[in-house]
Amino acid sequence: MKNDYPYRERELALDPERQFRFGEGKISGYCSVALGTLSLLAVLAYLYPAWLTTIELRQAYDAAFLQHFLKYGMYFSLLFGVLSFVLNGYKRLGAAGILLTLIAFALGGYTVPVGPVEPRRLSLGVDWLILAFLGSTIVFMTLEKLFPKYRNQVILRSEWGLDLFYFCFNHLAISAILIYANYHASHFDWALSQAVQDTVRSVPLLLQVVIIILCADFVLYWEHRLYHEVQLLWPIHAVHHSIEHLDWLAGSRGHFVQVFSERAMVMVPLYLLGADKAALDIYVAFAALQAILIHCNLGLSFGPLKYILVTPQFHHWHHSSEKPAIDTNYSAHTVLFDRLFGTYHMPNEHWPAVYGTTVPLPRSYLGQMLYPVTKHWKK
Numbered sequence: 001m002k003n004d005y006p007y008r009e010r011e012l013a014l015d016p017e018r019q020f021r022f023g024e025g026k027i028s029g030y031c032s033v034a035l036g037t038l039s040l041l042a043v044l045a046y047l048y049p050a051w052l053t054t055i056e057l058r059q060a061y062d063a064a065f066l067q068h069f070l071k072y073g074m075y076f077s078l079l080f081g082v083l084s085f086v087l088n089g090y091k092r093l094g095a096a097g098i099l100l101t102l103i104a105f106a107l108g109g110y111t112v113p114v115g116p117v118e119p120r121r122l123s124l125g126v127d128w129l130i131l132a133f134l135g136s137t138i139v140f141m142t143l144e145k146l147f148p149k150y151r152n153q154v155i156l157r158s159e160w161g162l163d164l165f166y167f168c169f170n171h172l173a174i175s176a177i178l179i180y181a182n183y184h185a186s187h188f189d190w191a192l193s194q195a196v197q198d199t200v201r202s203v204p205l206l207l208q209v210v211i212i213i214l215c216a217d218f219v220l221y222w223e224h225r226l227y228h229e230v231q232l233l234w235p236i237h238a239v240h241h242s243i244e245h246l247d248w249l250a251g252s253r254g255h256f257v258q259v260f261s262e263r264a265m266v267m268v269p270l271y272l273l274g275a276d277k278a279a280l281d282i283y284v285a286f287a288a289l290q291a292i293l294i295h296c297n298l299g300l301s302f303g304p305l306k307y308i309l310v311t312p313q314f315h316h317w318h319h320s321s322e323k324p325a326i327d328t329n330y331s332a333h334t335v336l337f338d339r340l341f342g343t344y345h346m347p348n349e350h351w352p353a354v355y356g357t358t359v360p361l362p363r364s365y366l367g368q369m370l371y372p373v374t375k376h377w378k379k
Contacts, residue, residue, distance in 0.1 A: 011353070032078075039104040042066075046114065160249065184264035192272060320352035
């Protein structure tokens with residue numbers, strides 16, 4: 001950390017055109033479209049579960065029970081659509097939401113029969129997308145509105161649509177990601193130790209979770225650091241760093257090469273440790289929630305926890321393009337390895353003033369996917 005660096009406050013002007021305000025019909029219009037889209041996707045997932053749902057997630061929920069939530073989602077979509085007309089604003093959004101919901105009703109709605117599903121390893125994770133989007137918006141968007149770090153940052157901030165596309169792609173591709181990750185981990189059969197696995201399983205569940213977190217964090221730290229410090233790899237990771245406004249959706253932006261490699265590498269310690277399934281499930285939930293949380297526009301200090309776990313302030317500094325923060329804070333779960341290897345940067349009283357990359361990247365999905373290639377071609 002450089003104590004002589006002139007830290008400054010982030011200047012962020014409120015964008016009234018993108019702002020949500022009560023009584024304009026904009027909130028109800030977007031809610032109608034969101035619920036209408038999710039309802040239609042859910043109905044399609046019920047109609048074609050072998051193709052549109054994931055084996056792993058199907059084992060964790062009751063499809064028949066979730067149809068009750070689908071019913072309320074469809075009716076609320078219609079209600080919000082009508083409300084946008086009553087408020088005489090954003091009628092097109094309301095009409096789109098109503099149309100999507102009516103199509104969902106025409107296809108069977110919340111009464112599609114639920115039965116046995118033909119096992120299919122490769123499928124689109126529509127169920128994972130729906131549940132992740134609903135959970136993330138309800139929990140993290142609420143936290144951002146209640147405890148924002150930057151109050152002028154609106155929900156529909158610049159490039160929000162691009163990051164929503166990344167969010168959808170990454171969740172729909174979850175089956176392919178898991179297949180690749182498991183295939184990669186299987187190459188480490190030579191390193192399996194029954195004695196190590198028996199020892200891990202013999203300790204209490206909470207300690208197993210701690211061991212998993214530390215081992216996974218060690219692998220993720222070094223993978224992350226390589227993406228920063230190896231010139232050939234940086235253009236791939238630069239896609240994730242190109243975002244200039246962090247919120248709950250920001251963590252979704254990432255080149256597919258990095259997304260696949262991260263899941264594959266973190267699978268190795270999980271595979272070798274052989275911990276109980278309950279411990280693995282707790283870790284997966286912890287890692288998924290923390291990955292969203294640390295990108296949030298959230299001003300909570302987290303007290304003493306910030307000296308142990310990766311928090312929004314810590315990770316926001318990783319995304320800063322200010323000089324003392326560049327190539328720091330690589331850890332995903334704890335701050336331990338940044339402390340050990342000298343890459344820790346956490347000025348307690350300051351947050352970043354500038355985010356993004358020092359060299360601007362293309363602002364489209366295709367442009368960002370091709371950026372690693374085009375950058376090297378230009379060289």
